[in-house]
Amino acid sequence: MTDDKQAKSHTHVETRGAHDLGGFLNHLLAHGIDARISREEMPKTPYEERADAMLLLLSNAGKGFLNIHAMRRASEQFTHEDYLKLSYYDRWLKAMAALCIETGVFSDHEWQAKKQQVILQNKAAQKRISD
Amino acid sequence: MSETQEFTIGQMVLVKRLWPTNHHRVPYYLKGKVGQVATCLGPVDNPELTAYFNKSSGQHILYRVRFTHAHLWGGNQIDEIYADLAGKWLCKAEG
Incomplete structure (x- = not known):
């Protein structure tokens, strides 16, 4: 049986979170997620x-x-x-x-305001570089 | 307060088929499956409570349970899969 058929036949599939997709490869592929595991060392x-x-x-x-x-x-x-x-x-x-x-x-308000401030700072810095 | 050990090493256990929406440490693919208790790891903080900053939590007993690849995924692979599961998620498997 394919993953998708299992999903449709399962009444509880709606409670399957995105963190809990072990063995559910077709769902990842349907979301365009590359499920291959890279063997390369990835520097931080x-x-x-x-x-x-x-x-x-x-x-x-x-x-x-x-x-x-x-x-x-x-x-x-x-x-x-x-x-x-x-x-x-x-x-x-x-x-x-x-x-x-x-x-x-x-607060959420402080978080949104800070994000906005950083976005504006980045734009200003990019403008200085391109000028 | 901590629960007491209710399963013994070598015992067959069934993972409960429950789908709570709160945080829990049981992967979907193990629910309803039968495994064998390999080790009792003893009491640990209950992540189902600490995930919500609930400090009134007791601890629960963690068991390392062995499942066969074939039971979980079908086919005839001989691999085994070990999962650390809380006692509250297990019940005695019917012989």
Whole structure:
């Protein structure tokens, strides 16, 4: 039986989260996800190292604002589309932001305002380079 | 407070067919499957509660359960799959 036929015959498929697709290859392919596992060593990019450092500072080893179980739970609450399109560290960042808002480290309004500020700064910096 | 060990090494156990929407550490592909208790790993913090910052949580007993590849996925592969599962997710498999 194919994955899709199994999915249709299963009454509980709607509760299958994007984090829980083990053995469900056709679903990944349908979302355009490359399910192959790369055997190449992948060096961390600077933003990934920063994401890693931020998680450590926010976790029980640092400020204690979040824990790894809450991080997983926050990622599981993403839509399938978000979960599958985001990279590993992008999921972390999105989950960290969601949990910081949830626990009151900063408000959603502050988060949106900061994002807007960074976008404008980047645009200004790009303009300076191109001028 | 912690629950007590209810399964013994070598015992056949069935993974409960439950689909809660809250965070839980049981993959879809194991639900309703039968495995054998390989090791009792002892009490651990319950991630179903700590994921929501619930500090009133007790601990639960974690078991390492062995499943055969053929049982989970069909075919005749001889590989085995081990999963660490909480006692509350297991029940005694009918002989």
